[in-house]
Amino acid sequence: MGGFMVFFYFLLFAISLVLVLRFVSKTSLVHKFTKLWQSLADRFRVYQFYKIPQFNEHFQENRLYRKISVYLDSLPSIEDSDFTNLFTGAKSNDIFFQHDAANSAVHDTFLSAKLSWTNQKSQSDGIRSFVLKINRSDKRRVFRQYFQHILTVADEIEQRNREINLYMNLSSENERWRSVPFTHPATFDTVVMDAELKNKIRSDLENFSKSKQYYHRLGRVWKRSFLLYGPSGTGKTSFVAAMARFLSYDVYDVDISKVTDDSDLKMLLLQTTPKSLIVVEDLDRFLTEKSTAVSLSGLLNFMDGIVSSCGEERVLVFTMNCKDQVDQLVLRPGRVDVHIHFPLCDFSAFKSLASTYLGLKEHKLFPQVEEIFHGGASLSPAEIGEIMISNRSSPSRALKSVISALQTHVDSKKDANKAAQALTNSSSGRSVDESGEPGGVFCRESVHTVREFKKLYGLFRMGSRRKEEPPLDSSSAEILDGLLSELLGTGVFILINMNYLIGAFKPSCNISITFSDAKTRKQVPLKKESGQAVLVPLFQSQENISGKINIEPIQGKKVEHNGVKVELLGQIEMYFDRGNFYDFTSLVRELDVPGEIYERKTYPFEFSTVEMPYETYNGVNVRLRYVLKVTISRGYGSSIVEYQDFVVRNYSPPPSINNSIKMEVGIEDCLHIEFEYNKSKYHLKDVIIGKIYFLLVRIKIKNMDLEIRRRESTGSGPNTHVETETLAKFELMDGAPVRGESIPIRLFLSPYELTPTHRNINNKFSVKYYLNLVLVDEEDRRYFKQQEITIYRLQETS
Numbered sequence: 007m008g009g010f011m012v013f014f015y016f017l018l019f020a021i022s023l024v025l026v027l028r029f030v031s032k033t034s035l036v037h038k039f040t041k042l043w044q045s046l047a048d049r050f051r052v053y054q055f056y057k058i059p060q061f062n063e064h065f066q067e068n069r070l071y072r073k074i075s076v077y078l079d080s081l082p083s084i085e086d087s088d089f090t091n092l093f094t095g096a097k098s099n100d101i102f103f104q105h106d107a108a109n110s111a112v113h114d115t116f117l118s119a120k121l122s123w124t125n126q127k128s129q130s131d132g133i134r135s136f137v138l139k140i141n142r143s144d145k146r147r148v149f150r151q152y153f154q155h156i157l158t159v160a161d162e163i164e165q166r167n168r169e170i171n172l173y174m175n176l177s178s179e180n181e182r183w184r185s186v187p188f189t190h191p192a193t194f195d196t197v198v199m200d201a202e203l204k205n206k207i208r209s210d211l212e213n214f215s216k217s218k219q220y221y222h223r224l225g226r227v228w229k230r231s232f233l234l235y236g237p238s239g240t241g242k243t244s245f246v247a248a249m250a251r252f253l254s255y256d257v258y259d260v261d262i263s264k265v266t267d268d269s270d271l272k273m274l275l276l277q278t279t280p281k282s283l284i285v286v287e288d289l290d291r292f293l294t295e296k297s298t299a300v301s302l303s304g305l306l307n308f309m310d311g312i313v314s315s316c317g318e319e320r321v322l323v324f325t326m327n328c329k330d331q332v333d334q335l336v337l338r339p340g341r342v343d344v345h346i347h348f349p350l351c352d353f354s355a356f357k358s359l360a361s362t363y364l365g366l367k368e369h370k371l372f373p374q375v376e377e378i379f380h381g382g383a384s385l386s387p388a389e390i391g392e393i394m395i396s397n398r399s400s401p402s403r404a405l406k407s408v409i410s411a412l413q414t415h416v417d418s419k420k421d422a423n424k425a426a427q428a429l430t431n432s433s434s435g436r437s438v439d440e441s442g443e444p445g446g447v448f449c450r451e452s453v454h455t456v457r458e459f460k461k462l463y464g465l466f467r468m469g470s471r472r473k474e475e476p477p478l479d480s481s482s483a484e485i486l487d488g489l490l491s492e493l494l495g496t497g498v499f500i501l502i503n504m505n506y507l508i509g510a511f512k513p514s515c516n517i518s519i520t521f522s523d524a525k526t527r528k529q530v531p532l533k534k535e536s537g538q539a540v541l542v543p544l545f546q547s548q549e550n551i552s553g554k555i556n557i558e559p560i561q562g563k564k565v566e567h568n569g570v571k572v573e574l575l576g577q578i579e580m581y582f583d584r585g586n587f588y589d590f591t592s593l594v595r596e597l598d599v600p601g602e603i604y605e606r607k608t609y610p611f612e613f614s615t616v617e618m619p620y621e622t623y624n625g626v627n628v629r630l631r632y633v634l635k636v637t638i639s640r641g642y643g644s645s646i647v648e649y650q651d652f653v654v655r656n657y658s659p660p661p662s663i664n665n666s667i668k669m670e671v672g673i674e675d676c677l678h679i680e681f682e683y684n685k686s687k688y689h690l691k692d693v694i695i696g697k698i699y700f701l702l703v704r705i706k707i708k709n710m711d712l713e714i715r716r717r718e719s720t721g722s723g724p725n726t727h728v729e730t731e732t733l734a735k736f737e738l739m740d741g742a743p744v745r746g747e748s749i750p751i752r753l754f755l756s757p758y759e760l761t762p763t764h765r766n767i768n769n770k771f772s773v774k775y776y777l778n779l780v781l782v783d784e785e786d787r788r789y790f791k792q793q794e795i796t797i798y799r800l801q802e803t804s
Contacts, residue, residue: 052141052142052143053139053140053141053142054139054140054141054142054145055137055138055139055140056137056138056140057126057135057136057137057138058070058071058074058135058136058137058138059071059133059134059135060133060134060135061133061277066276066277066316066317067277067279069279070157071134071135071136072160073156073157073160073161074123074136074156074160075136076159076160076163076164077156077159077160077163078112078114078123080159080163081112081114110124111123111124112124116148116151116152116155116787117147117148117151117152117673117676119140119141119144119147119148119152120141120144121138121139121140121144121152122138122139122140123136123137123138123139124136124137124139125137147673147674151673151787151789154788154790155786155787155788158786158787158788159786162786169187169188170187170188170250170251170254170255170256170257171185171186171187171188171256171257172185172186172187172188172256172257172259173185173256173257173258173259173278174186174259174261175258175259175260175261175264175265175274176264182273182274182277183258183274183277183278185256188247188250188256188257190244190247190250190251191247192244192245192247192248192251193248193251193252194208194248194251194252196244196248196362197241197244197245197248198241198355198358198359198362198387199241199245199348199355200354203346207344207346208252210230210344211230211249211252211253211321214230214321215253215319218318218319219626221318222581222626222627223535223581223626223627223629224535224581225581227314227315227318228318228319228320229314229318229319229320229321229322230320230321230322230343230344231309231310231321231322231323231324231341231342231343231344232249232321232322232323232324232342232343232344232345232346233324233325233326233329233337233342233344233345233346234246234323234324234325234326234346234348235290235325235326235327235328235329235345235346235347235348236327236347236348236349236350237327237348237349237350237386238327238386238388239386239387239388239389240348240349240350240351240386240387240388241348241387241388242325242348243287243325245346245348246283246285246323246325249283249321249323250283253281253283253321254281255281255282255283255321256279256281256282256283257282257283257285258278258282258283258284258285259285259287260274260284260285260286262286262292262300265299265300266299267299267300267304268300268301268303268304268307271300271304271305271308272304272307272308272311272313275308275313275314275316275317276313276316276317278317278320279317280317280318280319280320281319282319282320282321283320283321283323284320284321284322284323285323285324285325286322286323286324286325287324287325288325288326288327289324289325289326289332289336290326290327290328290329290331290332291326291327292305293305293332293333293336294331302333302336305336306335306336306341309322309336309341309342310340310341324342329345350384350385350386350387351384351385351386351387351389351390352379352384353375353376353379353380355387356375356379356390356408357372359387359390359391359394360372360394360401360405363391363394363395363398363404364394364398364401364404364405365401366401366405369401369402369405371402371405371406371409372405374409375405375408375409375412378409378412378413378416379412381416382416382419383412383413383415383416384415385411385412385415389411390408390411393407393408393411394408513560513646514559514560514563514564514565514646515557515558515559515560515563515565515603515638515646516557516558516560517555517556517557517636517638517646517648518555518556518558518648519553519555519634519636519648519650520553520554520555520556521543521551521552521553521652522552522553522554524543524553527543527544528543528544529541529542529543529544530542530544530653532622532624532651532653533624542650542651542652542653543652543653544652544653544654544655545618545632545652545653545654545655546618546654546655546656546657547617547618547619547654547655547656547657548615548616548617548618549615549616549618550612550613550614550615550616551574551612551613551616551634552610552611552612552613553610553611554608554609554610554611555570555572555597555608555609555611555636556606556607556608557570557603557606557607557608557609557638558605558606558607559603559604559605559606564602564603564604565602565603565638565646566601566602566640567598567600567601567602567603567638567639567640568600568639568640568641569596569598569599569600569639570596570597570598570609570636570637570638570639571594571595571596571597571636571637571639572594572595572597572609572611572634572635572636572637573592573593573594573595573634573635573637574591574592574593574613574616574632574633574634575587575589575591575592575632575633575634575635576589576590576591576592576618576620576630576631576632577589577590577630577631577632577633578590578628578629578630578767578768578770578771579628579629579631580627580628580720580721580770580771581626581627581628581629588768588770590619590620590768591616591617591618591619591632593613593616595611595612595613597609597611618632618654619656620654620656620764620767620768621654621655621656621761621762621764621799622653622654622655623761623764623767623773625718625720625729625771625773626718626729626731627718627720627727627729627771628718628720628770628771630767630771631651632651632652632653632654633649633650633651633652634649634650634652635647635648635649636648636649636650655799656762656799657799657800657801657802658689658762658798658799658800659800659801660689660800661687661798664685664686664687665685665686666682666683666684666685666686667682667683667685667686667696667777667793667795668680668681668682669681669682669791669793671779671789671791672702673705673789675704676702676704676705677702677703677704677705677781677789678700678701678702679698679699679700679701679781680698680699680701681696681697681698681699681751681779681791682696682697682698682699683695683696683751683777683793683795684696686795686796687795687796687797687798688755688795688796688797688798689755689797689798689799689800690755690756690760690762690797690798690799690800691755691756691800692755693752693753693754693755694751694752694753694754694755694777695750695751695752696750696751697748697749697750697751698710698738698748698749698751698779699747699748700743700744700745700746700747700748700749701745701746702745703742703743703744703745705783706742706783706784707739707742707743707781707782707783707784708740708741708742708782708783708784708786709737709739709740709741709781709782710737710738710739710743710749710779710780710781710782711735711736711737711738711779711780711782712735712736712738712751712753712777712778712779712780713732713734713735713736713777713778713779713780714732714733714734714753714755714758714760714775714776714777714778715730715731715732715733715775715776715777715778715792716730716731716733716760716761716773716774716775717729717730717773717774717775717776718730718731718771718772718773719771719772719773719774720770720771721770721771722769732778733758733759733760734753734757734758736753738751755797760775760797761773761797762797762798762799763775763796763797763798774794775794775795775796775797776792776793776794776795777792777793777795778790778791778792779791779792
C-alpha cells in the first residue's frame with residue numbers, strides 16, 4: 007500500500023511539472039530567464055570591444071561599415087532579434103529583414119566563438135558606428151578569420167543583389183547624400199544616337215572600366231569626364247542613365263544650388279564611392295548666372311583638383327545646352343575628356359524613333375518627312391517622341407502629326423526671317439566708316455579666320471615637335487607673336503603654305519641607332535607605355551655594347567651643334583612620381599666636337615664590359631629600363647634627342663642549397679593540415695611539386711585552391727605603395743577531405759607571366775612571390791596560408 011502511494015505522488019508531481027513547463031513555455035518567462043542567465047554569465051567574462059565608424063576622420067565613407075551592415079542583414083539570427091525592420095524587395099511579394107540599428111543587438115557565432123554587434127550614434131557629430139563585442143579568450147583565435155569571412159560574404163551578397171542607386175545631396179551636415187533605387191530603364195539600345203558614335207562611347211567606357219593598372223602606370227587618377235551638350239529634349243539625361251546601366255555604377259546627382267561653399271562641394275566629392283557616375287546638370291547655367299555660393303575656382307578644383315584624386319573609378323558627366331559661351335578653361339582636356347553633341351532630330355534619328363516607338367521600318371509617309379527635314383525643319387527627339395506616344399495606336403496618324411508639327415516649325419522660321427528682313431530694310435542702311443568704306447568687312451568674315459589662325463599658331467608652336475623636345479625658346483616665341491600681331495592688325499587674310507610653316511619647326515635631321523650584332527642578336531618583346539609591344543635587343547648583365555649612330559640632315563638643311571654624345575642609362579621610374587628618373591647606371595661617350603653637319607654622318611660607339619646589375623622590369627607602379635640616348639646639343643634652340651631601348655636579363659645557376667618547405671595550418675580542435683613543397687626556389691619554367699596531409703578535419707571543406715601571388719612594393723616608409731596580383735589559381739580539390747587523406751600538388755610555372763624575384767632594387771622597389779593556400783568551407787568561410795618562394799631565371803639552352 008505504501009509503495010502504491012509513493013508511485014501515485016510521484017506521478018502527480020510529474021504531471022504537475024509538465025503542466026507548469028508547458029505554461030511557462032507559452033509565456034516570456036523562459037526568454038527573460040535566459041537573458042538573465044546570460045547577463046550573469048557576462049559579468050564573469052572579459053570582453054573586448056571594437057568600433058567601426060561610418061566615416062573616417064576625413065568624412066570619407068568607411069567601406070567596412072557598409073560591408074558589416076550587409077553581412078548582419080544576412081544572418082539568420084536577425085529574425086530572432088528583439089527589434090527587426092521589414093522591407094519589400096524589388097518584387098512586391100519579396101520581404102527581407104534589416105537589423106534595427108538603434109534598438110537591438112545582433113548575435114553571431116563563428117568557429118564556436120560567440121560575438122555580438124550593436125550600433126551606436128555619437129552625440130558630438132551624429133556619426134553612427136558598429137560595435138563588436140568579443141570574448142577576449144576568442145579574440146586571438148578567430149578575429150582575423152572572422153573579418154575575412156564578413157568581407158567575403160558581403161561581397162558575394164552585393165554582387166548577387168547589385169542594384170544601382172541614385173544619390174542626391176542634402177543640406178544636412180551629418181547626412182550629405184540620400185539614396186533611392188535608380189530605376190531609369192534607358193540603355194544604349196534604347197538611346198537614339200548615331201550608331202557609330204554610340205559604339206565608340208560604349209567601347210570607351212568598357213576600356214575605362216578595365217584600365218586601373220594602365221592609369222596607374224601613367225600616373226593619372228582613374229577617372230574619366232564627359233560633356234553632353236545640346237538643346238533641351240535631345241536625350242542627355244537618358245544617355246546618363248544608359249551609361250550608369252552599362253557600367254553598373256551608382257549615380258550621384260550634384261545639385262549645386264544646395265552647396266554652401268567650395269569646401270562643401272569638396273566634401274560632397276570625398277563622400278562619393280568608387281564605381282560611381284557623378285553628374286552635374288546645366289553647367290552652363292551655373293557659369294553664366296553665378297547665383298550660387300560656389301566659385302569658378304571651386305568648380306575647377308571639383309573637376310580636376312587635388313581633391314578629385316581622393317578616390318578612383320569615377321566617371322564625371324556634365325550637361326549643358328550650349329558650350330560656345332563657356333570659358334575654354336573649363337572645357338580643356340583633363341577637366342573634360344570627351345565632348346558629345348546631342349543635336350536636334352534629323353531624318354536618320356526620326357527613323358530610329360519611328361522604329362522604337364511605332365515599330366515602323368518603312369512607311370509611305372517617310373519620303374514626305376524626309377523632304378521636310380531637308381527643308382530646314384527640326385524638333386527635339388523628346389517632342390517627336392511625345393507625339394508618337396500620344397498616337398501609338400495609329401502609326402499613320404502619328405506620322406501625320408509629326409509632319410504637321412514639322413511644317414509648323416518651318417512656317418514659324420519663315421515668319422521670323424521675314425520680320426528680321428523688314429527690320430533690316432527699315433534701318434539706316436549699311437554702316438560706313440569714316441573713310442567711306444563699308445564697315446564690317448574684317449569683323450564679320452575674318453573673325454573665323456583669326457580664330458583658325460590662332461589654332462594654327464598653337465599647333466606649330468607645340469604639335470610639330472618631337473615628344474622629347476621642350477617648348478620653343480622665348481626668342482622664337484616672341485618672333486611668332488609679333489608675326490601674328492602684325493597679320494591680325496592689318497585685317498588681311500594671307501594664304502600660307504601650311505606644310506612650310508609646320509615643317510619649319512620640325513627637327514632638322516633624322517637619327518638612327520644600330521647595334522653591331524643586330525642581325526644575330528636575339529630580339530625580345532618590350533611593352534611600351536602605349537600598351538603595344540615592340541621587339542628590342544636582348545643583353546645580359548655584363549656585355550660589350552657597341553654599334554653606330556647615323557645622323558642625316560633633312561634635304562636642304564644643315565645641323566649646327568655644340569657637340570654630339572651618346573649615353574647608356576639604367577633608370578628606375580615610379581609611376582606615382584612621373585617624370586623623375588633615378589639613374590643607377592650612367593655612362594657617356596662624346597662623339598663629336600662643336601661644328602656643322604651637312605650630309606649623312608656615322609659615329610661608331612662602344613661601351614666595354616658594362617655592369618648592368620638589375621633585370622629589366624615593367625610593373626604596376628614601377629619601371630626599370632635600359633636605354634641608349636643620343637643628344638645633339640644646340641645653343642640657339644632645343645637639343646635633338648633620340649632614344650633606343652634594350653632589355654637586360656640576369657641568369658642564375660641552380661642554387662646549391664634549395665630546402666623544401668614544410669608548414670602546418672591549424673584551427674584549434676577543428677582543422678590540422680600539413681603541407682610540403684619540394685623546393686623553396688624555382689626557375690621560371692619549373693614545376694611546383696608537393697603534398698597536403700589532412701591530420702584533423704572537423705569542418706566541411708568545399709574546395710581548396712593554390713594561388714601564385716606577386717607583391718610589388720615601391721617607395722619606403724609612409725610612402726610605400728604595395729600592389730598584390732593573383733597570377734595563377736590552381737584547383738587542388740573539389741569536395742570534402744577525410745582524416746588521413748593526402749592530396750598531391752603539381753603546378754607548372756611556364757604558362758604564367760612571371761619575373762625573377764627582385765629584392766630591394768636600389769632601395770626603390772621589391773618584387774616577391776608567394777604560394778597562397780586557400781580553403782573554403784560549405785559556409786563560404788575562407789582560410790589562408792601563404793609562403794614566400796624565390797623565382798630566378800635559368801640560362802636557356804639552345
